[in-house]
Amino acid sequence: MTISAPAFEYVSTLVRRETAVIYDLGKEYLAEARLLPLAREAGCADVDAYVARLRTDPTEHRRAVDALTINETSWFRDNAPYQVFTGQMLPALLTARATTRHLSLWSAACSSGQEAYSLAMLLDQHLPAGWTAEILATDVSTAMLDRVRAGRYGQVEMNRGLPATSLVRYFSRVGSEWEVSDDLKRMVRTQHLNLAAPFPPLPTFDVVFLRNVLIYFDLPTKRDILRRVRDRIAPDGYLLLGSSETTLDMDEHWTRELSGRVQVHRPAVAERVTTTSPRLTAATTGA
Ligand SMILES: C[S@@+](CC[C@H](N)C(=O)[O-])C[C@H]1O[C@@H](n2cnc3c(N)ncnc32)[C@H](O)[C@@H]1O
Incomplete structure (x- = not known):
């Protein structure tokens, strides 16, 4: 050394x-x-x-x-959170947002964009006609945001978790790389955002993926970020953290519900409207 x-x-x-x-x-x-x-x-x-x-x-x-910055990521990372997204969150949100027919997602700490584009693929496949969706992809690294906008990936990156059918459907070959389709790019908007600093004006999100980034911060920073993220999630919205991350003992204003082995975090509200979907199993409630 x-x-x-x-x-x-x-x-x-x-x-x-x-x-x-x-x-x-x-x-x-x-x-x-x-x-x-x-x-x-x-x-x-x-x-x-x-x-x-x-x-x-x-x-x-x-x-x-x-x-x-550590930019480790992959397509449909850990798989199960994405299954919960399509199997449970999306059906509930399609009912709950039937009037606006618009969904707003946030890939906070998006790295090179695989998380945001994985969500875009699922929305492309599961969103009914007439619905719109936007995925905000943010990161503190401007180099990573450039990569998200370019939407280009090398073969090694493509081999990490992307089903062959999705490769064929959403990517075209450009030299030695693969480029994501314009349709998916249109769904993803990038913005520079430091999670540890006060947020700029942001919309209210239905789903936030804040995965594999809290692990790099100290406890007061994690708490502060969780509190500010909670302010940006709809009362019936969802937060997904990385598999080794939790809101437990950090911010009591969340409820945690288990879906299989995936912990889904939701803003704690006095009375949650539960008519939209079967409730996930309450793991622990902070409320
Ligand atoms: C390990 S990657 C996780 C990527 C993706 N969320 C996933 O789970 O695959 C962590 C990302 O967090 C970003 N990051 C680190 N500190 C940050 C901060 N203060 N604000 C926003 N992003 C940050 C890094 O630039 C990196 O792209």
Whole structure:
């Protein structure tokens, strides 16, 4: 390992300030692996030399922070949440939104867009004629948002969870990559958004996917984000977290309902309207 302790402290402080993501001691190898390509590109002898440049060149901060965010994702990640989305949330919402016939979804921390486009595919397949839907895809990384807009993926990424039928139906080959169809792109709107900072004006969402990002934050940040996300979800809306994440012991203003092994989080309201769908099994109630 060549990154020095002061250089590591500088980049971990930078990432925390910009994104609230915690780079604990012990993650030096990760920081170094992520920054080495940028150091080489900048003509620096090693990562320490690149960090010295970062200290004097704030215009390079964005690229460094982008490189240090963990963007691991895949199509229909973990499968089960998407099954719950089509099998339970969507039927309930189709009844509950019969007047407006519009659904609003949020892929918060969308990475390169597989989550948002997975949802777009399901909406394309299950939304009745005459309905509209918008998926807001947000991330703190501008590089990731560029990727969502481009909608282009390499073969290795395509192999991660995308059914062959969906590949044929929604993608076309462009050189060595695959590009998502314009129809799906039209459903997905991108916006830069730092979950750890006050939100810009946002619509009210029917479903929020906030998956595999809370794990990177400390407890007060998780609590604060959950509270602000709750303000943006319809009273009968749904929140899905990553499989290792929960609202339990973090924010009591959620109810948790189990669907199979998927924990579905819903804003706690005194009297939820339950005529729209069979209730999922109440796992624990915070209300
Ligand atoms: C591991 S990926 C998860 C992607 C997707 N949600 C999934 O479950 O596959 C985490 C994403 O969170 C983003 N992220 C990290 N800190 C963030 C913040 N403060 N605000 C918004 N996005 C953030 C990263 O840029 C990255 O794209």
